[in-house]
Amino acid sequence: ARVDVRQGSWFLPIQDIDGKLAGLLSNxxxxxxxxxxxxxAEVGxxxxxLALDGGIEGVxxxxxxxxxxxxxxxxxxxxGFE
Known part of the structure; x- marks a missing residue:
């Protein structure tokens, strides 16, 4: 299986592969x-x-x-989401 790891703001790094993504995993x-x-305290x-704040309702x-x-x-x- 081919794995291609990209980093960036959500879908920006993968605009070139629309409709080709086999799976999406995110936390x-x-x-x-x-x-x-x-x-x-140990969390905050x-x-x-940026890793915690999900907006007004968290979604x-x-x-x-x-x-x-x-x-x-x-x-x-x-x-798949955690």
Whole structure:
């Protein structure tokens, strides 16, 4: 199996492969913005806010990923989130 690892802001690094992606795995931010300050110290002090802050309801990035997956995935492609 061929694995191609790319890094960047969600779908920007893979614009050239729309409709060809076999799978999408991600651990996007999912904590509501107003709850970040109340996190346990070991979480809030060791993770950048960008990795934690999922927007007002905590689903901003999840929604972007689901929407983008529609055009990025090939037929039968899968999505997995932590």
């Amino acid at each position: 996007p931010p999912y904590i509501p913005a107003d709850q970040i300050s109340g996190l346990q 002090q060791h993770e950048p806010r 901003d990035d999840l929604l972007l990923l689901c929407k983008g997956a529609i055009s990025a995935l090939c037929p039968g492609g899968f999505v």
